Amino acid sequence: MLAARNSIWCWPAAFISTAIYSVLFWEGKLSMQAVLNLYYLAMAVYGYYAWSKAGPKEETLPISRLSKQQHLFFILGGALFTLVIGIWMDNRTENPFPYLDAGVTVFSIMTTVLTARRVLESWAYWLVIDSVAIILYGLSGFYVTILMFIVYLVVATYGQIHWLKLYQEQGKSEPGLNV
Numbered sequence: 001m002l003a004a005r006n007s008i009w010c011w012p013a014a015f016i017s018t019a020i021y022s023v024l025f026w027e028g029k030l031s032m033q034a035v036l037n038l039y040y041l042a043m044a045v046y047g048y049y050a051w052s053k054a055g056p057k058e059e060t061l062p063i064s065r066l067s068k069q070q071h072l073f074f075i076l077g078g079a080l081f082t083l084v085i086g087i088w089m090d091n092r093t094e095n096p097f098p099y100l101d102a103g104v105t106v107f108s109i110m111t112t113v114l115t116a117r118r119v120l121e122s123w124a125y126w127l128v129i130d131s132v133a134i135i136l137y138g139l140s141g142f143y144v145t146i147l148m149f150i151v152y153l154v155v156a157t158y159g160q161i162h163w164l165k166l167y168q169e170q171g172k173s174e175p176g177l178n179v
Contacts, residue, residue: 003115004123004159006166011048015041030140031095032085032105039109047116063118063167071121074110081106100136104129120167123160130156 002010018040025033051061066074082103089098107129114122130152137145 001155001158004155004162006162008048008051011044011051014047015044018044028140028142029094029096030101030136030142031093032089032098032101033136036105036108040112043112043116047112050116051118061118062170063120063163065120065167066114078103078107078110097136097139100132100139104133104136108133118163120160120163123156123163126156126159127153
């Protein structure tokens with residue numbers, strides 16, 4: 001909720017929660033989810049730094065948007081990495097859902113970068129990722145985590161609406177930004 005509200009405190013909170021989930025997922029044999037949460041630890045540090053060091057003339061990093069070509073590259077690149085990692089995991093691990101686990105991980109890694117860079121569309125990607133994660137966690141028996149991800153869907157919806165409003169407001173106050 002802190003990220004959706006555009007609060008820098010989302011990054012320290014993310015650091016703490018992901019440390020806990022790294023252990024839980026490792027013990028639950030969702031290896032890619034454990035790795036994802038270790039990545040989130042590093043991204044929490046990066047996100048805090050990026051959001052606190054916007055630039056000399058800006059109070060915060062401005063919200064930006066992706067082009068259609070960037071979306072296409074994002075989706076195709078993510079699908080390719082998902083396939084490669086899924087094949088590897090299917091042949092090398094005991095993960096019961098290698099492609100689902102890989103897909104949630106790959107797209108979460110990529111979308112976290114978008115969120116850290118304050119890209120508006122990151123929230124739309126989170127809606128899809130969180131929906132697929134709910135399926136993965138249901139199949140894996142992480143039922144309490146499903147409840148948390150339902151909350152994440154609400155947060156992602158709020159984030160999309162709130163950041164769109166902020167983006168439109170910054171476009172009105174700063175000529176040269178695409179609205």
